[in-house]
Amino acid sequence: MTRKLEKLAFAAALLPFVMTLLNLGRLRRLPGLSRCGPVSVLIPARDEEETIREAIETVLASKGVELELIVLDDHSSDRTLDILRACNDPRLRVLQAPDLPEGWCGKTHACALLAEAARHELMLFVDADVRLRPDALGRLSALMLARPDIAFLSGVPRQVTRTLLEWLLLPFIHVLLLGYLPMVFDSGQKPALAAACGQLILVRRSAYHFSGGHAAIRNRLHDGLALARQFRTCGFKTMLFDASDIASCRMYHRASDVWNGLLKNATEGMATPRGLPVWTVLLGGAQIIPFLLPTTRVSRLAAGMTLLTRGLISYRFRQGWGTVVLAPLGTALLLMIQWQALVCGYLGHAPRWRGRSYPRRSV
Known part of the structure; x- marks a missing residue:
């Protein structure tokens, strides 16, 4: 034995x-490109009073890029909506979600509503616990302009871990991705090899709507992975990259x-x-x-x-x-x-x- x-x-x-x-060697960081385009930054928020203020502040501190920031409050029971309403920046729009329809998950429903409200061709879905660096939006949009073949771009932020369970368990995000996904065989178009991080996803509006967007994955909890597979199924190319130098995320606090x-x-x-x-x-x-x-x-x-x-x-x-x-x-x-x-x-x-x-x- x-x-x-x-x-x-x-x-x-x-x-x-x-x-x-x-x-x-295949999970690379974004290059430092100069030409960038406008971006709609979309944040779903439910009971995020501990995180939402810093989230919107880091987005609004972005440099060298035209942006609109839309945050959807999804029936928060804490001070999330009050904090959002207290921000007077004209680039910020605050929406409130209607009741959750049957068959939808909360985040996918919120993201679908945010996409409907967005004005720009490039739409960045980002979680409320993600912190963007000032150059993040510029580098993200610049890559999409330089690579018109990519319709879906997702990054894995640096994972901030402070409590014991965070420290022991959250590194598996990278362990499972790097240790068990054969990226070397991936051309960016095979649905079975799709990979994404739902914390940070940049899409082209035209491809998003053609693929059905979040409505096509309405009951999925792993929204990032499901959306990447949906894009690939519809013939679009997706890309995953290392976002640890442009974004950080602390998923849990307790x-x-x-x-x-x-x-x-x-x-x-x-x-x-x-x-x-x-x-x-x-x-x-x-x-x-x-x-x-x-x-x-x-x-x-x-x-x-x-x-x-x-x-x-x-x-x-x-x-x-x-x-x-x-x-x-x-x-x-x-x-x-x-x-x-x-x-x-x-x-x-x-x-x-x-x-x-x-x-x-x-x-």
């Missing part, structure tokens, strides 16, 4: 190690929010009856089992590949070396969340997020 576990650990660790080496937020997202992620056993073998085999096995040449190789993989990702995206050393613990917690989501889904217990229920859906 030990020999079989050693072979499993070696194979499971080798896959993300090789894939990460191939992918690190440990309970980390757990519940990932639990909600799990219903459309790994936590499927067929997918989760495979992910348990892949992640557990690579990042847990090598550190539990007796010390042998094979187990040391497996553990070394895992630590090197996590180290490369941590160095590139400034995640901290502690996340490398504690990779087995973080992996165990991530898998616990996925299994909790799957079991609770079968028992009819839907996760809740900001007052709304998110039952498991088939995807």
Whole structure:
């Protein structure tokens, strides 16, 4: 049995190690281009009193680009709407969402309404917890002007982590992306290889409406990934890039929010009856089992590949070396969340997020 576990650990660790080496050079940052065009910045907001003021301030501090900023308040129960109304900048428009229609998720409905209100050809959907640098909009729009073949551009901001669970779990955004998506085979047009980060998405209005926009993915929680696939299905090219030098994001501020937020997202992620056993073998085999096995040449190789993989990702995206050393613990917690989501889904217990229920859906 030990020999079989050693072979499993070696194979499971080798896959993300090789894939990460191939992918690190493909997830590039934006070039410093000069010519840029106008952008509509669109922010959906629900109970964002802790984040919304800084979000709009960083957008309005953008340099060298014409912009309009539209924020949609989605029935917030806190001071979000009051904070928005207190801003007097003429570039800002504040909308209020109607009741959520049947069959829609809150964010997709809010984004669809924002897109209807936007005036410019380039539309940037950005979460309220994302902070843009002053040159971000200019560089984003400049790339779209320089690359008319790209209809959908998504960036992964630098992930800010401060609490223990943030620190252990959120680095998996990059681990899963770089370690398990074969970017080397992606031309930007295959739906099965689509990747995106819903925190920051720039689209062309014409392609957005042709593809059906958020209405075509109205019941999806992973809106970024679903929208990228929808664009590709309709024949458009999408691109993912490293946005860590132009944007940052702190997704959660409390440990309970980390757990519940990932639990909600799990219903459309790994936590499927067929997918989760495979992910348990892949992640557990690579990042847990090598550190539990007796010390042998094979187990040391497996553990070394895992630590090197996590180290490369941590160095590139400034995640901290502690996340490398504690990779087995973080992996165990991530898998616990996925299994909790799957079991609770079968028992009819839907996760809740900001007052709304998110039952498991088939995807």
